[in-house]
Amino acid sequence: MDHAELLPRDEAVQLIDATGTPVADHDYRLPDSEALLTAYRGLVEGRRINDQASALVRQGRLAVYPSSHGQEACQIGAALALRDTDWLFPTYRDSVAVIARGVAPAEAMVLLKGDWHSGYDVREHRVAPQATPLATQLLHAVGFAYAAKQRGEDTVVLALCGDGATSEGDFHEAMNFAAVFHVPVVFFVQNNEFAISVPLSRQTAAPSLAHKAIGYGMPGQRVDGNDVAAVLAVLGEAVDRARAGGGPTLVEAHTYRMQAHTNADDDTRYREREEVQAWVARDPLTRLRTHLTTSGALTDELEKEIATGAEEIAAAMRAALNADADLDPEDLFRFVTAERSPQLQEQWHQLRDEIERDREAQHSGGVR
Numbered sequence: 001m002d003h004a005e006l007l008p009r010d011e012a013v014q015l016i017d018a019t020g021t022p023v024a025d026h027d028y029r030l031p032d033s034e035a036l037l038t039a040y041r042g043l044v045e046g047r048r049i050n051d052q053a054s055a056l057v058r059q060g061r062l063a064v065y066p067s068s069h070g071q072e073a074c075q076i077g078a079a080l081a082l083r084d085t086d087w088l089f090p091t092y093r094d095s096v097a098v099i100a101r102g103v104a105p106a107e108a109m110v111l112l113k114g115d116w117h118s119g120y121d122v123r124e125h126r127v128a129p130q131a132t133p134l135a136t137q138l139l140h141a142v143g144f145a146y147a148a149k150q151r152g153e154d155t156v157v158l159a160l161c162g163d164g165a166t167s168e169g170d171f172h173e174a175m176n177f178a179a180v181f182h183v184p185v186v187f188f189v190q191n192n193e194f195a196i197s198v199p200l201s202r203q204t205a206a207p208s209l210a211h212k213a214i215g216y217g218m219p220g221q222r223v224d225g226n227d228v229a230a231v232l233a234v235l236g237e238a239v240d241r242a243r244a245g246g247g248p249t250l251v252e253a254h255t256y257r258m259q260a261h262t263n264a265d266d267d268t269r270y271r272e273r274e275e276v277q278a279w280v281a282r283d284p285l286t287r288l289r290t291h292l293t294t295s296g297a298l299t300d301e302l303e304k305e306i307a308t309g310a311e312e313i314a315a316a317m318r319a320a321l322n323a324d325a326d327l328d329p330e331d332l333f334r335f336v337t338a339e340r341s342p343q344l345q346e347q348w349h350q351l352r353d354e355i356e357r358d359r360e361a362q363h364s365g366g367v368r
Contacts, residue, residue, distance in 0.1 A: 005219060008210035012222040012254050015229040018282045021292030028233040035080075035296040039228045040292055041306050042076035043285045046096035048310035049105060052317050053095070053112070056261045061321040063114035066093040070226070070258030073284035074190045075101055077231030081239050082158055089128040089141035089159045093190075097160065101127050105313055106320030113321065116331070135165040138174035138187065145178070145185040157185045158235070158241045166212065167203050175250070181217040184242040187250045188235065190225060192257035197270040213250035225253030226284040229291075256282070314334020329355060 014023050022030055031039075046068070053065045056075045068075055071093075079100035090098050098108045101308060103120045110119025111130055118129035128144075131137040141159035148155035153175050165171055166189060189209050193200050206212055213220030219241075222236040231253060238249035256279040260267040267276075292298035331338060333348045340348075 003214065004098075006214040006217070008208060008213070008220040008222045008252070012224045012252075013230045013234050014224040014227050015233060016227050016287060018226075018287055018293050020287050022291070024202060028230065028237070031229055031232050033292070033295065035232065035295055036229060036288065036292060037302075039073075039076050039080060039232060039245035040285075040288050040298065041309070042080065043072045043228060043288060044306050045310045046075055046100070047285055048071035048314050049096055049099060049317070052314040053109065054259070054263070056109075056321050062112050062137060064262050064264065065095075065112055066262045067257075067259045068093050068096050070279065070283065071190055071192060071255045073228035073231050073252045073288075074188070074225045074255055077228050077235055078158055078160060079233035080232060082156065085126070085154065086156045086158065086239070087126045087128065087141075088146060089137045089144070089157060090130050091134075091137065091160050091162060091165070092130050093162065094130065098125075098127050098130065101125055103127060105317045109317065109321060115325075115337075128212055135161055135168035135174070137161070138165070139170050142174045142178045142183055142185055144306060145183045146181055147185055149182075154243065155184065157183075158188055158238050158239065159185055160188050160190065161354070162195065163191040163193070163200055163203055163209060164188060164198065165189075166209055167195070167306050175212070175218070175248075176217045178248040179218045182245075182247040184245075185248045186235065186238045187248065188244055189250065189252045190255055191252050192225075192255050194257055194261070194267075194271070196261045196265065197267075199270075203208050208252055210250055210252035216250075218248045220250045220252070222252050222254065225255030226279075226282045226287065227289055228284055228288055238305045292308055 013025065013028055015025055017023050050069045052065045053062060054067055056062045057065045075094060075096035078088065078097045086099060088101055095108050099105050102125050107120040110117065120127070122128055128137060128140060138159050138161060141157045145157040150189065161171065175187065191200065191209055195203060208222055210220035210222045221234055223230050225231060234251055235323060238251055241249060258276060258279060329351060330348060333344050336344060
């Protein structure tokens with residue numbers, strides 16, 4: 001491939017602008033109405049999931065929630081770009097993408113509730129566990145894709161990360177290995193302008209994050225991350241290329257984190273409200289709704305049906321997370337090692353005896 005073909009565009013790919021108007025493009029086609037309606041349903045459900053999860057944090061039912069409010073086009077685009085046989089490797093902020101791949105919302109929230117496991121069967125859904133450390137999942141994704149290639153499987157891996165992850169050594173190692181060994185993986189960077197409180201200007205001096213691709217010998221592309229049509233088109237091309245044996249691609253989506261990093265973050269300390277408000281007009285949900293309504297593809301009846309479906313998802317999340325879990329104290333010791341050591345066994349016996357004494361005291365009406 002010619003070096004010039006590895007470079008991303010100067011401007012991000014856009015197929016529907018902020019007003020909902022189609023934009024002609026000489027390389028990418030606007031997805032058809034059916035595909036866009038499927039994406040719109042995902043956006044509405046994703047927004048409702050984000051809002052409901054944030055409310056559950058305030059109610060004490062979730063320990064933490066990194067919202068992707070405003071980034072739903074990236075989330076849904078990532079999920080829809082893959083076949084059922086492909087794999088998704090998400091970050092901690094990608095719950096909406098995880099759910100869009102078929103994971104039950106309540107199962108996707110288990111980790112964020114503070115449980116010790118991921119909550120869903122990764123093999124059933126072909127979604128790796130959500131990762132809290134930055135960029136570690138990129139190495140796992142590349143290793144998985146390399147193994148699939150060695151086995152001759154028709155599998156593409158989509159690895160998600162944020163702009164902050166591009167400053168990690170694991171990002172470099174994953175990119176370099178993927179390019180050298182021609183691995184069927186697509187790196188999808190959701191550039192939301194901030195790595196917690198650190199702005200993009202402190203992450204890179206490159207013209208864009210997508211420009212980093214040429215240094216590894218793979219193509220890079222930039223896309224309007226709030227335009228789900230463009231995300232679907234660009235990711236679709238990259239996935240098809242990987243499946244056909246063309247190797248890895250780096251895609252950078254330009255988007256914005258509308259809410260705080262998590263509920264533990266005070267974003268007013270590092271960005272102005274005016275900056276956040278400027279992105280409201282670029283909302284991915286409003287943009288696609290306007291386009292579909294104008295084209296006649298989205299009717300009032302269908303809009304109500306989609307909204308009702310999103311509310312049902314939110315209700316199921318509330319019911320599942322408001323139910324107290326049936327905890328087994330022995331789980332604290334059961335999965336530490338394959339064979340329990342004498343020390344762990346002694347600790348378990350101590351805890352078990354303490355629990356039994358408490359139970360007996362409560363049964364007899366006594367107080368310990």
